Every structure is written in C-alpha cells, then in structure tokens.
Amino acid sequence: MRHAKRPQTRLDESLLSHVPPFSRLDGPQIREILDQASPRRFESGTTVFEEGAPADRFYMLLDGYIRVVRITPEGEQVIALHIPSGQLFGIAQALGRDTYPATAITAAESIALSWPGRLWPEFVAKYDGFATETYKTVGTRIGEMNTRIVEMATQQVEQRIANALLRLINQTGRKVAKGIEIDFPITRQDLSEMTGTTLHTVSRMLSAWEKQGLVESGRKRITVLEPHQLVLLTGPKAT
C-alpha cells in the first residue's frame, strides 16, 4: 500500500478522451498525458496567468470559462475573447513565444489541467493529430480576433453588441426554456469591454432589446430569446 506522492484522486481518462486535441489518442497515451498534468481549481475572477509573464505552462480547461484580457497602454481593459471548457489555452508554445500574449482570468469557477511548457514539443512530436488539432483552434481564435477588429472599425455599436452577444451564445450559451442564456456571469461592463463602448450604452441597448422581446437580462445574466432578430441587427442599418 504505497501511494508515494499522490495521496489524492487519480485523474480519470474520460476527462480528455473526448476533447479534440486528445480524442484520437488511445488509453495508454492519455494515461501518460494525465499523469504529467497538474489539476487545479480556480475561483471565479482568478488570474491564471498574466500578459508578459514567462510562459512556463500550458493549460487545458476542463470546466468553467476563461476570459482573455489585454490591457491597453492607457490602462483600459479589453476583453479579447472567451474560452469554453474543452479547449487549450495559454499555449504560448504553439505561437513560438516564451511569454503569454494576454492575461487569462476565470469568468466563472473553473477547473484546468496544466503541463510544463517543455512538454509541448514532446506532445507535438509524439501524439498524432495533436499539432494539427491545436493549430486549428489557434487559427479560429486568431480569425475571431480579426473579425472583431474589423467590426470595431466598420460597424456601429448596436451591431457590435449584437455580434458580441451572438458569439457568446454560440460558444458559451446554454439552452434554457425561453432561449439561450450566457453560461457565466457577465456584466454590462464586460460587454462594453468586448465591444469598445461604455456600460451605459450597453445598458441602453439591452433595455431597448428587452422591450422588443429579443433578450431578457438580469444582474450578471443575459438570455437571448430571438437570436435571429439579433442577426438582423447585424446587417446594414435601417436608418
């Protein structure tokens, strides 16, 4: 009866067997990966790592949501994107960087696995499909940030907020009776930080949409009732 170093629970293979970067691996391989991982639970609002810090580890989000944040030179927070569970994050190694390009904060209580960064090249070399899968997600994220920048430059606030909401319900939405609710606490301040506006404008928009029955919102929660109507707002403006 010797459990030399890990007196605590052993990680179950089912944690990773269904998430894309690992799904093509077999049991023993996943076992191998899990045994090198450190699990950790984060309170909501905890900083996992900070922009510019040495990227010593990379992460896999098992549960919860991560908010990727950048600070402008003027000290303004800009929310770049949200990461749902089942995705890798903090993968500076994939970008060939040795520091994190942004700050990661939990948007809700979250659980993540992490590995030392030196294992990255090993994973890429050893596990078939790992590289291609991760670069796929990296690609989508960069694409997302790009469209966001284009939106900022071309669209009006109403359309930007509508787009932000649509992305949120697509990626992090949860089906409820009346529509789709954003699965983690989100304030108007947050929404304004992703759309480059003020919380006041966001508040007004949401109130207006609520009157039209498009959304329903309360403190730190937003439910989209009519996604299609929001999509319509995305298009050309109706004078």
Add this chain to the structure above:
DNA sequence: ACATTAATTATGT
C-alpha cells in the same frame, strides 16, 4: 452617433 457625468435605484451577500 456616441461618450461622459451624475444622480437614482435595484440586487446580492
């Protein structure tokens, strides 16, 4: 078309 300021109210612990 939007930000800013400010005052007021609601809501969660």
Add this chain to the structure above:
DNA sequence: ACATAATTAATGT
C-alpha cells in the same frame, strides 16, 4: 447594511 450592478436623464463632442 453595505458594496456592486444596472438604469435613466441630462449634457457634451
């Protein structure tokens, strides 16, 4: 009761 979040109106660029 207190802090944080949301609303609303008025004013400014």
